[in-house]
Amino acid sequence: TEFGVVDIDAYLENFVDDEDVVLNHRLDRSGTVLRMAENYGEAERLLRRVCEADPQAFPPRVELANLFINSGEVGKGREQLQAILDGGARDPGVLLKVAATFALIGDFDRQEQVLLELLQREPHNLAAQMQLAFVPHRQLADSQGGVLEKAIQDPAVRPESRSRMGFALGNHYRNVKQYDKAFTYYRQGNELKGYRWDRARYQDWVERTCEIYTPEFFAQRADWGSDSRMPVLIVGMLRSGTTLVEQLLSSHSDVHGAGEFGSVSALASSQDQVAPDVLRDAASILRMDAPGCAAMAANYLRRSGAQARHGEHFVTNKLPTNVQRVGLFALLFPHAPVIHVQRDPRDNLLSIYFEDFTGYHPY
DSSP: OOSOOOOHHHHHGGGTTSOHHHHHHHHHHHHHHHHHTTOHHHHHHHHHHHHHHOTTOHHHHHHHHHHHHHTTOHHHHHHHHHHHHHTTOOOHHHHHHHHHHHHHTTOHHHHHHHHHHHHHHOTTOHHHHHHHTTSTTOOOOHHHHHHHHHHTTOTTSOHHHHHHHHHHHHHHHHHTTOHHHHHHHHHHHHHTTOOOOOHHHHHHHHHHHHHHSOHHHHHHTTTSSOOOOOEEEEEESTTSSHHHHHHHHHTSTTEEEOOSOOOHHHHHOOSSOOOOOTTTOGGGGGGOOHHHHHHHHHHHHHHHHTTOTTOOSEEEEOOGGGGGGHHHHHHHOTTSOEEEEOOOHHHHHHHHHTOOOSSOOOO
């Protein structure tokens, strides 16, 4: 959830008498929830507990690999992925996740290798064929492309699966330079997501936001928040280059790149102090006070500071959509850096159109 804070230990006390397999499943799912909430320390503790109890518990190892990668420890994430493969994992669902995680760290050769080995055992695995089409410059075999082209027209197949097939076929035909067919399938992939975008409503929110965050607004609240410069916000449109900018910065020993560490609102919230949901209600920022602002800044610093495991003085957060919460961030940290990444809009929007994003991106 956006603001939820879970007391996992209290939750697990209800299940201590369950069979080990049930308890381990609850630990695994709880670790996943905590990872998604960017509570990496607690997530690692629970997931390691499952892995130590059952070395063949591969799904939590995938979660642990994702946890390390999301918190900037790519080497540890790669080690977990290799441990899964060395341990003899054969479940297609696990191997698909392993391949996708290799792609997350840019190791497309390993991603392709895992997928091809899976397809040797299961030549008709549609999910593996689709993911293979997302490997950069990879061309599907004619038979694979034909299967996907047939399945995308089948109304019995779930729309979300057909949507992914559209992006996979778009990639395939772009790689073989059949651009008209590529755009046909990219269009299908985007339309099958079923998004509806209320542009006028969003424009109203933008205008209201601009009305609120004036120089006078910040001058009146100049002594609120924290003087810390540790948190660094990297914002911009998706596919604008935020990842590259973070990689450049985190190559410096004094900077830790925390990845898409979470929304400013979520990181600033706790059970006792919930940050205003400025994305739903721009005017909610006006209901903040100085003590609450200081408490939210402390929450954010506590979570960010925990990522600087080697004593780094700066911790970046490159979640692009935080651009919509940059006013809240500026109130919490008036002296902290904000880096706005911009790319030629034509390149940027085309790149978005070609990308099969997870989550909700209706624009």
